[in-house]
Amino acid sequence: EAGVAQSPRYKIIEKRQSVAFWCNPISGHATLYWYQQILGQGPKLLIQFQNNGVVDDSQLPKDRFSAERLKGVDSTLKIQPAKLEDSAVYLCASSPLLNIQYFGAGTRLSVL
Amino acid sequence: AQTVTQSQPEMSVQEAETVTLSCTYDTSENNYYLFWYKQPPSRQMILVIRQEAYKQQNATENRFSVNFQKAAKSFSLKISDSQLGDTAMYFCAFGGEYGNKLVFGAGTILRVKS
Numbered sequence: 001e002a003g004v005a006q007s008p009r010y011k012i013i014e015k016r017q018s019v020a021f022w023c024n025p026i027s028g029h030a031t032l033y034w035y036q037q038i039l040g041q042g043p044k045l046l047i048q049f050q051n052n053g054v055v056d057d058s059q060l061p062k063d064r065f066s067a068e069r070l071k072g073v074d075s076t077l078k079i080q081p082a083k084l085e086d087s088a089v090y091l092c093a094s095s096p097l098l099n100i101q102y103f104g105a106g107t108r109l110s111v112l
Numbered sequence: 113a114q115t116v117t118q119s120q121p122e123m124s125v126q127e128a129e130t131v132t133l134s135c136t137y138d139t140s141e142n143n144y145y146l147f148w149y150k151q152p153p154s155r156q157m158i159l160v161i162r163q164e165a166y167k168q169q170n171a172t173e174n175r176f177s178v179n180f181q182k183a184a185k186s187f188s189l190k191i192s193d194s195q196l197g198d199t200a201m202y203f204c205a206f207g208g209e210y211g212n213k214l215v216f217g218a219g220t221i222l223r224v225k226s
Contacts (some may be wrong), residue, residue, distance in 0.1 A: 004156075023119075033214075041218055041219075042116070042203050042216025042217050042218050042219055043157075043203075043204075043211070043214070043216050044216070045213060045214060045215075046212065048212070056213060077148070078169065078194065091157070095212070100159060100211070101159075101212075101214065103149075103156050103157040103158070104156060105155065105156040106156065
């Protein structure tokens with residue numbers, strides 16, 4: 001069974017630029033999550049999708065972050081414009097039920 | 113809001129020995145899930161073990177077991193017969209009633225020495 005796929009693995013941008021991350025969950029998983037993991041901290045949930053609908057985006061900085069899951073399968077997370085404090089690893093996870101999340105390898109973002 | 117505290121930033125253990133990682137949490141919920149996740153260096157996070165709060169019996173998965181004390185809001189992970197491959201960052205996470213909205217602790221770096 002293929003795992004959660006994320007791309008790119010690494011991204012370096014300058015502040016005020018835009019960036020997008022892509023996630024393809026495990027086939028059949030209805031629930032998809034995006035987390036932000038700042039160096040030295042545990043992951044923090046940014047947004048949760050159930051199929052193509054948003055369940056929880058209370059911790060998503062909506063002035064600069066956006067996410068979509070149009071067809072209820074893969075998802076894109078965008079940052080526009082990026083700030084220095086956005087430097088982190090962005091993790092995507094999916095689950096078939098409400099518990100047991102399977103994580104991707106993450107995208108490491110460096111904002112210079 | 114729920115919080116998860118891991119008070120040990122780093123731990124070391126000799127190969128084949130036993131180590132216990134600590135985790136405490138705060139919640140007003142009665143039914144919830146707790147998790148331990150392992151994140152090896154530069155590799156993806158994987159689930160180690162899961163505990164449902166309504167179950168009194170502590171969860172076990174091969175060499176991994178937990179000591180769940182609901183009243184004390186404590187959820188420690190015991191790794192027996194430690195192996196070099198156990199070297200990783202370990203995160204304790206609170207999952208709420210449905211185990212979905214994970215709140216993570218800051219993590220404990222575990223180093224297994226040969």
